[in-house]
Amino acid sequence: MPEIILGSPPQIQTVQRANALWTILHDDPRFAFQGRAVSVANEQDDAAKLAISLSRLQGYASCHFVKRPNAQGFSDAYQAAGLNPQIWEQYWGRDSAQTQSHAFLQDFQVPEGLTLKTVTHATSDETILKICEMSLEAGVLPVPGSVMRGEGPKGLFSYVEATDGQIVATGGAFMAYHEDSPRADEAFWGMLATHEAWRGKRLAGWVGAQLIEDMAEKFGARGFSSGVKPDNPSSQAMCSRLGVGPSEYVYVGAVDPAAFGDASVTR
16 A cells, blocks of 8 residues: 655655654664654753754654753754754643543533544545645644554544544544653654634544543553644643643754755644
8 A cells, every 4th residue: 555645845755754764763762753753752961963863864853851941952053053943842741631631521522423533454545635635734744644554653543524524633642752761651642633614613622632541541651742832822722621731841843944944844
């Protein structure tokens, strides 16, 4: 079955390179992977240098769990290497994520005509393509179809489908960290996107909360984190509502301008 990867040419190239690179690095606990880019899993002595190398190979890379006061040092190192730094707030939750997501689902009233589904090996290429197209329209770079189907890191990709077959919301979560990493029970969670016509109906919350419950049950996930831009209050509020809230950490990304110019890799 041919691989399905959608996005701009630089985005597609980054995702292709990252998935190839992960076949080499997947046994190294210094690194993390959620289907779109190989990242440095934790702040460590050589983290900035590793992120720079990954960015040059992929077009983009980041370091996770960087304490906020140390972010400037990463940014300075990236700029000295000719890369553009980008910082996302790392929203993070453990017990709070499971407790508040369960409460959300107990309270949520499913809109008539909508069904929440999870991608499996049996999911059609047509559906995968519609998921990717809707995600991109919402500004979110999707993972490849093979990763959605479970052929990459352990995880789940979910979507809300209307009775007419339209995809109206999506999201995913993956056990991004090595089993020997101190973050082994942490999931990268998010990639939440909602069709413009369906916003305001808490669909991203529905997808995100169910992902948290399912990841905890199926893969033993106990922590959940997501990168949120400082100027995205709606995402901040939604994550916090599900118990994935502001933390002392940030993701510090390094973008290769030769690949992306001044653009962001994803929303």
